[in-house]
Every structure is written in C-alpha cells, then in structure tokens.
Amino acid sequence: MPELPEVETVRLSLAPHLVGHRVVKVEARRISLREGIEPASWRARFTGTRILALERRGKYLLARAERAVALFHLGMSGRMVLRRPDESREAHTHLVLRMDHGLEVRFVDPRRFGVAVVLRAEELETHPGLGRLGVDPLGDGMHEALRRAAARSRAPIRSVLLDQTVLAGLGNIYANEALARAGISPLRRARAISSKRVGVLAAAVRRVLEEALEAGGTTLRDGGFVNASGDGGYFSVRLLVYGREGEPCVGCGAAIRRRVLTGRSVFYCPRCQR
DNA sequence: AAGCCAACCTGGACGC
DNA sequence: TGCGTCCAGGTTGGCT
Numbered sequence: 505m506p507e508l509p510e511v512e513t514v515r516l517s518l519a520p521h522l523v524g525h526r527v528v529k530v531e532a533r534r535i536s537l538r539e540g541i542e543p544a545s546w547r548a549r550f551t552g553t554r555i556l557a558l559e560r561r562g563k564y565l566l567a568r569a570e571r572a573v574a575l576f577h578l579g580m581s582g583r584m585v586l587r588r589p590d591e592s593r594e595a596h597t598h599l600v601l602r603m604d605h606g607l608e609v610r611f612v613d614p615r616r617f618g619v620a621v622v623l624r625a626e627e628l629e630t631h632p633g634l635g636r637l638g639v640d641p642l643g644d645g646m647h648e649a650l651r652r653a654a655a656r657s658r659a660p661i662r663s664v665l666l667d668q669t670v671l672a673g674l675g676n677i678y679a680n681e682a683l684a685r686a687g688i689s690p691l692r693r694a695r696a697i698s699s700k701r702v703g704v705l706a707a708a709v710r711r712v713l714e715e716a717l718e719a720g721g722t723t724l725r726d727g728g729f730v731n732a733s734g735d736g737g738y739f740s741v742r743l744l745v746y747g748r749e750g751e752p753c754v755g756c757g758a759a760i761r762r763r764v765l766t767g768r769s770v771f772y773c774p775r776c777q778r
Numbered sequence: 779a780a781g782c783c784a785a786c787c788t789g790g791a792c793g794c
Numbered sequence: 795t796g797c798g799t800c801c802a803g804g805t806t807g808g809c810t
Contacts, residue, residue, distance in 0.1 A: 577805090581787085581789085596788080633805075659780075659782090668805085678803095725791090728802085
C-alpha cells in the first residue's frame, strides 16, 4: 500500500492529533507482525508519555516521545487512523493509543507485514532497515545518490529504484510511474543508461512523488490506503502505467504492457519507454 | 557479492 | 452461493 507519499500523508494528517499530546492509555494485542508487538513494553514505555514529534524516514514513521520512540511501518496493508472510542474497531486492529483529547490512534494491518515497536532513542540507529536507509528522494543529494547507484548496478533500473538503501521511500507504483515519465524502460540495465538520462529519471522521481503527495497519495480501487481521517488519495487518476495493462498509453496510444520482474509487476509503454 | 526468489499474511476480484 | 485461482502498495533471508 504505502509508499513515501502515502506515509507522508498519514504523517501530516496524524501530527496535529499526536504532537504535543499525551497518551493516556495503550491497548496492544500480542501479535506477530514483521516485528511483533510486545504489549507489556508498549504499556510500560508509552502510557502517560507526551509525543514530541512525528517524523518520517523513508516509509517508516517515528513518534518521538519523552522516554521512548515508537517506530511504525505500514507494510502492504497497514493503516493508522484516528477514531472516537465509541466507533467500532475494524478487524486486525493491533494497537490503540488513547490520547488526552479523547480520540484514539489505531494501527490496523490485515496482512501483518507492518511494524509497530517501541524503542529507546539510542536503539534507532541500529534498527535493521531503519539504520540502512538511503537518501530521502525529496531531499538534497538524491540525483547524486541515484547516479552513483545506477552506474554500479547490473540489475534492471526498476530494482535500483526499489532499493531502500539507495533512495528511501519509493515503491512499485512510483518506481513504475517515474520510469514512464522519464521515458525509460523498467527492464533496462541500470548502468547501461547514460548519466544524463539518469538525471532525467531523478527529476521524474521527485516530480511524481511531489504530485502524488499533493493529491494525498494513491488509493487503488480496493480502497486500501487512507489517511488518518479515513479518506483516500486521488493520485490514481493520474497514473500513466501502473495497473493499466492493455490500456492505451496516454502519450502514443500503444497498449501498456505488464511483465513480472523479480517477482513483481512492471508496467510500461513499449513504444515510449526505451 | 550482487541479484533472484520464496516466504511472510489476509482479503478482494474474478471465473466457473 | 461457493470454491478455486490469482493478485496486491514491502521486506527479509537464503540461495546461486
């Protein structure tokens, strides 16, 4: 579900209800996510604490509190929603934080690929995954990071875009969309692409992420992604290739093609993308 | 040693 | 209605 624009959308919609507020009650179910929820440590470290900041690193969300830090990853199907306590809890609600303003922040994740752990601040940098993230594609240095990684890699360029140790936050939708906007085939070997075209790709990555963020993210027909208020984003209407197999390319009319590359779909226009 | 692949889960869409 | 198949926004660990 969630790539950088979706996670950032969640962060922005959640922040006003978290930052500066106190957690008055923690309800946590012991359940194995990618990293299991430990109810006892959640209660001990988070009950009564005040949230100081809500940050994003790649696709991770990080809630800094007075004595601990909560680390979240939404995996494929994770949501964080804000609800009144009397509103019914949807299936697969694994964690509920009751805030001092009376609303609940609920972490819901049917497929359980997500992460919801409490750490001490000094444990953050050694956290596997979080500690190895590459540069933020919306920040400085992303052109250079992508150029370096592409020049080194014999893999298809799509694999480089998905490598979180290079750019932190791209996923399959926006990797495909950036390649479409740059006119580059997802199958092309990274180091066979000229430095100039990699620069075009870097610009396309940034543009597509910014536009998606402005649209509040991408919600596919299954309605999987929602922000903290439960609303979907509307970037799906601007997708050029993702999920459009067989439909005409917006640029040239040729049928969009789908192939499976390292286990995941790539969508591209065989005429516009080389 | 980089890069492929299966595995981790549940649910929705689709065909019969 | 139901049942089987395929597919999914991510990451990891094991293999070659």
